[in-house]
Amino acid sequence: MRLLETEIVIDAPPQTVWAVLDDIECYPEWNPALPALRGRTTVGQKVTGTLRQPNVPEREVNPTITRIVGARELRWLSQAPGGVFSAEHIFILEPNANGGTRVRHNEIFDGPMADERWPSIDTNLRTAYHALNHALKARAEALRGETALLHPAVDRDASAPPAGAFTARCGCASEPVEIEVNQAVAHNHLCGCSKCWKPAGAAFAQIAVVPAGSVSVVARRDKLEAVDATQKIERQRCKACATHLVGTVSDPDHHFYGLEFVHPELAIDGYKPKIEFAAFVSSLVETGTPATGMASVRAALGHAAIPAYDAFSPELMDIIAWHKVKLAKAAA
Structure with a gap:
């Protein structure tokens, strides 16, 4: 058995380094040793691609993924017929005290041909893996430094008008839908889910609630339509510009029954309530944000003290859990 060991320290969190390693479709953009790799990185699956190293002809590889520990470890195994040669490729990601990652990038070679190939492995493949390590470092550190656009409201100074009421309009330049909200909002937050309307370029929506009956449509009600009538929160949007104006709940057993949902950023009279928290942050990945960008998103939220x-927030999650208990007691 022979062991090839390399390592590098990357000034980016394991989450970002892992996202780069696991996104094999993007290997052609940065990976000099494995410029092409295709397949699904789940345990038991084969991936196929190309291995490139100096002084050695480029060759096809088709290893099997053998171990995945998210953001901590990735292994795959290549085997030649007859057991004459095997290579277990290993990435181990270790968080360090500075918020970065120590990457141990190793490969274990076994079989009768391992000793024969070792001189080339120890020089040519080692050089290729060092190049891969440095490219991984550059990629992850560049991504860590990206700035995420959370939502335009994050950069505004929060205020709390005494009355708390406001008027909001959709995005139409002429004949906009207009609503009046006669109560101060509660639980104003950013939301990363796929159902909430988001302004152009923003990663998050901004959502708040008011008591049911607090919202009145005062202009162009005829332009409103349901986004999806099957949803428990019945969102209404402008037919022309698709801006969401209000969401209602008609199911009396729903945990948000008695509330209406509004978008405070649509206020036309300077209403800027404080953003209390960000919800469903991981859902951004499901709605198109690259996994490689999530560390930047979370860093931006931290910088904004959100x-x-x-x-949801722990407060709302506890309320939802208690609501389920109330329903269970009533049904008993």
Whole structure:
């Protein structure tokens, strides 16, 4: 058995380094040793691609993924027929005290041909893996430094008008839909889910709630339509510009029954309530944000002092859980 060991320290969190390693479709953009790799990186699956190293002809590889520990470890195994040669490729990601990652990039070679090939492995392949390590470092550190656009409201100074009421309009330049909200909003937050309307270029929506009956449509009600009538939160949008104006809940057993949902950024009279938290942050990946960009998103939320959750805030989650208990007691 022979062991090829390399390592590098990357000034980016393991989450970002892992996202780069696991996104094999993008290998052609940065990976000099494995410029092409195709397949699905799940345990038991084969991936196919090309291995490139100096002084050695480029060759096809088709290893099997053998171990995945998200953001910590990735392994795949290549085997020659008859057991004459095997190579287990290993990436181990270790968080360090500075918020970065120590990457141990190793490969274990076994079989009768391992000793025969070792001189080339120890020079040519080692050189290729060092180049891969440095390219991985450059890629991850560049991504870590990207700035995420959370939502335009994040950069505004929050205010709290005494009355709390406001008027909001859709995005139409002429004949906009207009609503009046006669109560101050509560639980104003950023939301990363796929159902909420987001302004152009923003990663998040901005959503808040008011008591049911607080919202009146005062102009162009005829332009409103339901986004999806099957959803528990019945969102209404402008037919022309697709801006969401209000969401209602008609199911009396729903945990948000008695509330209406509004978008405070649509206020036309300077209403700028404080953003309390960000919800469903991980859902951004499902709606198109690259996994490689999530560390930047979370860093931007931290810089803005906005607590980030992958569901609702703990306060709302506790309320929802208690609501389920109430329904269960009533049904008993």
